[in-house]
Amino acid sequence: MTRLFVDEYPGQARLVRAAFLNSFVALAIGATFGLIQAFHRTDIYRFLPSPDYYTVLTGHGVFLVISFVIFFLVGLFHWAITDSLGQRPSRAWLSWGWYGLMSLGTLIIAASILGGFMEEPPEVLGAPLSADVLFTFYAPLQANPLFYLGLIVFFAGTWLAGADWFRTWLTWKGEHPGKRIPLPAFMVLTTMIMWYLGSIGVIVSLVAFLVPWSFEVIPGVNPLLTRTLFWFFGHMVVYFWVLPAYLLWYNVLPTLSGGRLFSDPLARVVFILFVLLSTPVGIHHQYMDPGIAEGFKFVAMTNTMFLLLPSLLTAFTVVASMEHGARQRGGAGTFGWIRALPWKDPAFTGMALAGAVFAFGGFTGIVNAGMNINYLVHNTLWIPGHIHTQVGTATALSLMAGSYWLVPQLTGNRLVGRRIALFQVVTWFLGIVFMTNAMYRSGLFGVPRRTAEPQYSFEYDVGIGSMGELNAQIALGGTLLFVATVLFLGVMLLTVLNRDSEPLVDGTIPPALSGPEDSPRILDNLKLWAAIAIVLLVLAYALPLASVIQGGGLHGQDIRPYPVVLVDAVQHAGTILGVPIH
Amino acid sequence: MSRSGVARTIDHDEFDPIGTLALVVLYFVVLTVMWLFTYFVEFLGHGPTVVGLLPLG
Numbered sequence: 001m002t003r004l005f006v007d008e009y010p011g012q013a014r015l016v017r018a019a020f021l022n023s024f025v026a027l028a029i030g031a032t033f034g035l036i037q038a039f040h041r042t043d044i045y046r047f048l049p050s051p052d053y054y055t056v057l058t059g060h061g062v063f064l065v066i067s068f069v070i071f072f073l074v075g076l077f078h079w080a081i082t083d084s085l086g087q088r089p090s091r092a093w094l095s096w097g098w099y100g101l102m103s104l105g106t107l108i109i110a111a112s113i114l115g116g117f118m119e120e121p122p123e124v125l126g127a128p129l130s131a132d133v134l135f136t137f138y139a140p141l142q143a144n145p146l147f148y149l150g151l152i153v154f155f156a157g158t159w160l161a162g163a164d165w166f167r168t169w170l171t172w173k174g175e176h177p178g179k180r181i182p183l184p185a186f187m188v189l190t191t192m193i194m195w196y197l198g199s200i201g202v203i204v205s206l207v208a209f210l211v212p213w214s215f216e217v218i219p220g221v222n223p224l225l226t227r228t229l230f231w232f233f234g235h236m237v238v239y240f241w242v243l244p245a246y247l248l249w250y251n252v253l254p255t256l257s258g259g260r261l262f263s264d265p266l267a268r269v270v271f272i273l274f275v276l277l278s279t280p281v282g283i284h285h286q287y288m289d290p291g292i293a294e295g296f297k298f299v300a301m302t303n304t305m306f307l308l309l310p311s312l313l314t315a316f317t318v319v320a321s322m323e324h325g326a327r328q329r330g331g332a333g334t335f336g337w338i339r340a341l342p343w344k345d346p347a348f349t350g351m352a353l354a355g356a357v358f359a360f361g362g363f364t365g366i367v368n369a370g371m372n373i374n375y376l377v378h379n380t381l382w383i384p385g386h387i388h389t390q391v392g393t394a395t396a397l398s399l400m401a402g403s404y405w406l407v408p409q410l411t412g413n414r415l416v417g418r419r420i421a422l423f424q425v426v427t428w429f430l431g432i433v434f435m436t437n438a439m440y441r442s443g444l445f446g447v448p449r450r451t452a453e454p455q456y457s458f459e460y461d462v463g464i465g466s467m468g469e470l471n472a473q474i475a476l477g478g479t480l481l482f483v484a485t486v487l488f489l490g491v492m493l494l495t496v497l498n499r500d501s502e503p504l505v506d507g508t509i510p511p512a513l514s515g516p517e518d519s520p521r522i523l524d525n526l527k528l529w530a531a532i533a534i535v536l537l538v539l540a541y542a543l544p545l546a547s548v549i550q551g552g553g554l555h556g557q558d559i560r561p562y563p564v565v566l567v568d569a570v571q572h573a574g575t576i577l578g579v580p581i582h
Numbered sequence: 583m584s585r586s587g588v589a590r591t592i593d594h595d596e597f598d599p600i601g602t603l604a605l606v607v608l609y610f611v612v613l614t615v616m617w618l619f620t621y622f623v624e625f626l627g628h629g630p631t632v633v634g635l636l637p638l639g
Binding site: 262329334363441458513 | 588592593600602613623630635
């Protein structure tokens, strides 16, 4: 039994708990929407009209990848900075300020999305209260202005959070001249540099185009420009979602395994590579956009292939750290050491299974990244399969497993239901294997994504099995994932209420086998890496952006907003196509 | 959730991650088998997979 974070930093623990609370509320809503989608799309059970599917889809995306993951991230990062520097942020108002801004932004966004469920959404700021624009909210789909304003407030909160952590680090640096940045703090700071640089694209899109457009201040937008600015942000953000899981894998997983991190320098190199490479690759999401020249796409593909390197380095370092733990626990043999790992510990098992899913889902990312083969899968269910293995499991399952380790330290309460927690992480793993296996295979056979009506009047000639089997797997997987979410939230609630208890958790993170002293100091030169990242960004994006603006203008040419209050739109489309759509 | 299961201490120079190498090799073998399965079983010899037309008239 070692010191608890809540005893040492009670004020910071309160803030982290508050961020986790927001995160878990968003998880509950997003997971419910996910279950509705799984049954609606497969046409197994429908209780909403199909136009409302897009409200559910938008909510599922935004509540999970914006609210659930990013609130957890800021909570985890606040813990990591405070704990690893041994220094609490000195301005409580600043810390609660970013939390307040992010919460306010989320409430505004939530109101604008949920308004879409009303039969006749009220007029707010001159437009119906609706935002069925999906998580990728570029034009010509248009949301109520509140949706964009909420996002701006939320982003402002995240920028302020980064400023809070940099401020804390600078104070620490002043008091510890010449000391290397502790690894968890290094990870937080580099991730935030990546976030600052990568989110510029979407913030420019919101402030300069989408907000004025939604208020009808400007006559129109160039859809390709808002798409390109979104994807400037859109690939970096997937690393923003995954890096909290990396932080847990590098710092917590080795100690849970009974060992030590294999290499601290390798971990630093990985995070630097993400700063440099995670943003100048966004155009690989636009291989199908005809307005972007093939040459620019080729550059993005090349950058993306380099981006495999940090993930492969991570696979090696994290597995080697687990092996070190297993051998210290008495494990032996080429594969026999795996049995010596603490598989009864839900925190360990959850993270290990998340890592395994990430390894195979990562390979599907290589398929997405290749220009030629991307054309096969781009608009299919393969892509949601990819995001559900990567963000929906590598991140989500790691965060849940990390909660089993961290929440007792934040509350001072013993984790309730360790066996249920173990069952929960395995259930999630099984759910994602069923669901994403079917999604990937459906995608290969051309089943489209982002539609409530994938069947239309088509038949899909499935090589092995049948569409019925694939749909059943999606529904079964979605159900298991929902059950796992309910179990997780139940365990968390009972743990928070379990006040008369002592946690059975060891919060100590032992030093790495190869520490920072084995690496050059230049790795900690954050200004240098930020400067190189800016140069790479300019090289990757200056010409494509100039070309997009030259081709379609800053404000587009007679582009009308798409009707996003979908009361009649889908049925109207059905009438045109002669297909009854319910 | 403690480190009480640790039976011995292995330092940096003593540790040779041969098991990690074995897992990495196994990973690439599984990927290769999956690729072969997808190509030869799911794709090769099959016609178009999306069958039918939207009735537009």
